Amino acid sequence: MFDYKAPEALLKDRIILVTGAGSGIGRAAAKAYAAHGATVILLGRTISKLEAVYDEIEAAGHPMPAIVPLNLEGAAVKDYEEMAMTIEQNFGRLDGLLHNAAILGQRSPVELQDPEGWNKVMHVNATAPFLLSRALIPLLRESTDASIIFTSSSVGRKAKAYWGAYAVSKFAVEGLSQLLANELDDERHNVRVNTLNPGATRTSMRARAYPAENPDTNPAPEDIMPAYLYLMGADSHDVNGQQINAQ
Ligand SMILES: NC(=O)c1ccc[n+]([C@@H]2O[C@H](COP(=O)([O-])OP(=O)(O)OC[C@H]3O[C@@H](n4cnc5c(N)ncnc54)[C@H](OP(=O)(O)O)[C@@H]3O)[C@@H](O)[C@H]2O)c1
Structure with missing residues (x-):
């Protein structure tokens, strides 16, 4: 397991957006970030x-979160732009962006992949993170120490049979991350x-x-949070363009 002990105030006063924050790893990350001051x-x-995650964060006495309902499958470019405007009006900047939401899609050989299902996985897992990054980069540039984390997978670094669009979408995410790591450096x-x-x-x-x-x-999910905290906080300031494993 990733060996990092996050200081209690690691993310104090930081504004961090987490996609897919309602369940699984995204829920644990949202709670861990809030517990460290974000x-x-x-x-x-x-x-x-x-709302359930919101209530848990509020009950724990951590900074009050905000909720952005957005279905990444159907959201239009203007939805992302309006969201960015709302964040700008409320916070003026963004210090962290965790691209976490994803869908698994069909596990089958490529020749049996349903084309519509393929497009849906590619859209939610790869195109939506592009649209979200595109809208939020101006706000991330306003931060003195911002971190973008793309969630990958072992099959996004070395493909395995029957992982279909999910594997290809994660390769796309790795490519997008490399592009941005170069462009924003x-x-x-x-x-x-x-x-x-x-x-x-x-x-x-x-x-x-x-x-x-x-x-x-x-x-x-709670057990793998050290890597999520490390990459979001100032201790990873000089880490850019890397492929990290949480375990
Ligand atoms: N778990 C693993 O073993 C594992 C391994 C490698 C990589 N990953 C990656 O880790 C990340 C989190 O996975 P997880 O295991 O926590 O999965 P999960 O439990 O299925 O959670 C996925 C999250 O994404 C959200 N989501 C899905 N489609 C969405 C859409 N169209 N619009 C907005 N939100 C959407 C879900 O919302 P709802 O709750 O509303 O459905 C949910 O909150 C993913 O990127 C996944 O590929 C996971």
Whole structure:
């Protein structure tokens, strides 16, 4: 497991947006960021789940989060731009962006992949992070120490049979991360971009991918948070364009 002990105030006064914040790894990351002082913007498609995370953060006495309901499957370019405007009006900048939301899609040989399903996975997992990054980069540039984290997967670094559009979408995410790591690495060095592979983690996506597996063999989302904290806080200031593993 990634060996990093985050200082309690690691993310004090930082504004961090987490996609897919209502469940699984995104929920754990949103709560961990808030527990370390961040104001977290919870983005997701199921409002009741986002509200539950909001309530947990509020009950723990951490900085009050914000909720952004957005379905990455159907959102239009103007939805992203309006969201960026709202964040600018409320906070003036963004210090962190965790691209976490994703769907698994069909596990099957390429020749049997349903083209519509393929497009949906590519859109949610790869095009939506592009649209979101595009809209939010101006706000990230306003930060003195901003971090963009793209969630990858082992099959996004080395493809394995039957992982279909999911694997290809994660390769796209690795490419987008490399592009941005190069483009944003200017003389100010204030925005860094990396990919993070959580590794096998006990969530509903993992259960769908490996229905026969005993879930207890994998760590809980909370157990892999050291890597998520490290990459979001100032201790990773000089880490840019890297492929990190949480486990
Ligand atoms: N778990 C693992 O073993 C593992 C391994 C490697 C990589 N990963 C990656 O880690 C990340 C988190 O996965 P997880 O295991 O936590 O999965 P999960 O439990 O299925 O959670 C996925 C999250 O994404 C959200 N989401 C899905 N489609 C969306 C859409 N159209 N619009 C907005 N939000 C959407 C979901 O919202 P709802 O709750 O509303 O559905 C949910 O909050 C993903 O990028 C995944 O590829 C996971």
